[in-house]
Amino acid sequence: MRFGLLGLCCASLAVAADLPVLIQNATILTVTNGVIRGSILLENGKIAAIGEKVLAPAGAMVIDGSGKYVMPGIIDCHSHIMIEAINEGSVSVSSMVGIGDVLNPEDIAIYRALAGGVTTANILHGSANSIGGKTLVMKMRWGRSAEEMKFQGAMPGIKFALGENPKRAGNITGFGFAAPGQAARYPATRMGVEDVIREAFNDAKVYRASWDEYKARTARGEIAIPPARDLKLEPLVEVLEGKRLVHAHCYRQDEILMLLRVADDYGFKIRTLQHALEAYKVAKEIAAHGAGVSTFSDWWAYKMEAQDAIPYNAAILVRKGVLTSLNSDDPELMRHLDKEAAKTMKYGGLSETEALSLVTINPARQLMIDNRVGSLEVGKDADVLLYDGHPLSNFSKVLKVWIDGHEYFDRDADIQQRTRLEIEKKALIGKAAAERSLSRPAGSGQTVRVQGGPAL
């Protein structure tokens, strides 16, 4: 609750023009170019300079970074925050739906993720469908509209899901037949999941061919009625044409191999295998396909297909040459992805830089936004975190977060505003109570109106 209040204030803190920011004497973890002790300059939304000595431009805000650490903003490759719908569970192929239609820029989880250093996230819906809906990459520009939070230029994606969730959704008996008052939804087995995916891409190819035929006929001067646009198949055609990234929720090695074979058969690529707790068993095959893996550090055993997991998964995948990241899948875990990354040093012996890569440059590469974010390099977006200690330490906290050079989180300002917001809240509660007592009949003979507000 208390954190909920904080969020509101920072929305009103937005400044129109951002001054250049120079952080001096800090330990700068660039991720891609080693560690530098010196300064970093954020100007016009970009990283303008990194070096041992950087001159402060006129009007710059200068921050003394002595004893502090600077690193690139954290990127979460799998999150369900800021959306007002989780699953379109009624159908096995729900590619007609999209996250873009249900974004909620007021979700307090955005602000909390910021406080944990996340600046960019891949937003997906749930995993009820073999082929799910369209995904978006968002920047955590708290206080802005949904449209303004979109990561412009990032490739759109689509969610797939294998295993227990898509075969269970709509099949509450678990055996593919109807419960009372329920209709069973196909598929009810892992075999069925593969079939659904293959059928959907067959349909997509027929759909694409129908447009090709229509274009050919009109080009020949024939009269023809155009095919109807199909919002379910259009994203699948984009997948076939390499214009949309596939992010597939999966756990077991057998279904991972299945999906890679299906993709090879139909001539498209799986961009990331999400969760993929058994990926360490088939790392070679995953690397050969060119898929990335976005997994958990040590979160498993929450269902049968998540039993055979090991905390070494990420480290093994890295060593086998698979592009690997760590994701949250959860608004709470999202706030400490830095600590999740640190665990791979204990389990698997990754270096500091390799560990940090799992939540910065690697997810950026998986989402194909690494030319913009994921490391501290001159010319990249100024998505930058300031820590009071080493980010991989359990005792370090995020002090400030910039996105595009704009400060979206400041720990001190946050703490200062808690009292003010508490007063504001008490005043509103008092005002509402006073109004309620005024509208009581008190001799007027009016009814006491009992009204329900909208579900908030």
Place this chain on the structure above:
Amino acid sequence: MKLRFRPTLILAAIITASTAADMAAQGPGAYVLRDARVVIVSGPVIEHGTVVVRDGLIEAVGSSVAIPADAWVIDCKGLTVYPGLIDALSTWGLSGAAAAPPAQGRGRGAAGPPTGPPSRGPEDRPSNTSYLKAADEISPTAPAIEMARNAGFTTAVVFPNQNIFSGQGSVIDLAGERAGQMVVADSVGQCVILKTNGFRSFPGSLMGTIAYIRQIYLDAEHYTVAKSVYEKHPQGLQRPQYDRTLEGVIMSPRVLLPAERQVEVLRMLALARELKLNAVLYGGHEAWKAVNELKASNTPVLVSLRWPQRMADNDPALQDPLRVLEFRDKAPSSPGILARAGVKFAFYSDNAGAPRELLRNAKKAIDAGLPPDDAIRAMTLSPAEIFGVADRLGSIDKGKIANLVVADGDLFQDRVKIKYVFVDGAKFEPLPEAPPPGRAGRGAIPSAAEEQN
């Protein structure tokens, strides 16, 4: 108050007197409302004006109007004449399946009860009765009609609202013996509700519902193209399949989209822009946060008169977050901010209670900064403009339909009495407001049980 009866009219008045228990009605004829304060809405107030009504229409209005010899003259000294009030989104008079619960579909929407076989996608046309017309579902004897009229409402824009594509709204005058007489315009828009079918049947989520709406409009566009190509070249082409759900969408001149919070306003504006819809938003309690976008897109808003409040049966230990408290606190300010920004808006009842309550609820918007003139406009001319019937309704102008309400003072005063209501030129005299049921009488203190509700 003096009525000057003319001998020829007395008989007529007796013959046409309504049999309704609490209402005296006189059918259309010629009436003169003399020496009234006339709030014409389309222009400045006439302090001492006369309105002449004949055969259901306004024959003349002004400060020096000749009084016809055959008219029933009503001395309105000290009274104020307004255009009849319009409920911009209503279910009054709707009967049967088209009648609706409160607009639960707003925002996240409520899961409907499972009926029929589950739908497997947009092609099954789930929750779609776009072809329904409110005008075909009106019951002239519905009790809501008389209650609304007694409160000064002469017109309602009635919409079916049971489905995602609920059907077409109609502008209905709130008096008549047969439904057909009451209809002013039969199809003024399509009402969309963002409801879902749960996990069982498509669409099962808000994103599914929005995707479905998008697919329907694309299908409607394709249907139009396919039909026109086929009409020109029927030989050698497969005929397009007839689809009444698309016909209903195509024949609706505008679409009503629900938008309560700012994020919903922006979401629906984006959808309307993408699909090139002639959109009207309804809800509007946080529309004040999106006035710039509303103004830029020239999108009208229907503002619900059911102001958000804490549920009376909420857990007293449960504290609402600041965001929710602010939402409730600022909602009545929304109309004033829309008015200042020049965004067109109208009020609607939204099942806020008895029709008499609506004026009291509108008064809250006035208390929160809405100029009283704009409040009246939002219940008269603005809804008429939004639904394209301002050439016949919404103001006291020569030639318009004679829908009038005569009150003994300012409509938003707490103890105002409505003396006469004219609907299509027929005169009604509401009886005083009956004390609410279940109460010992005026001044009674609510029982503990009611307090705890």
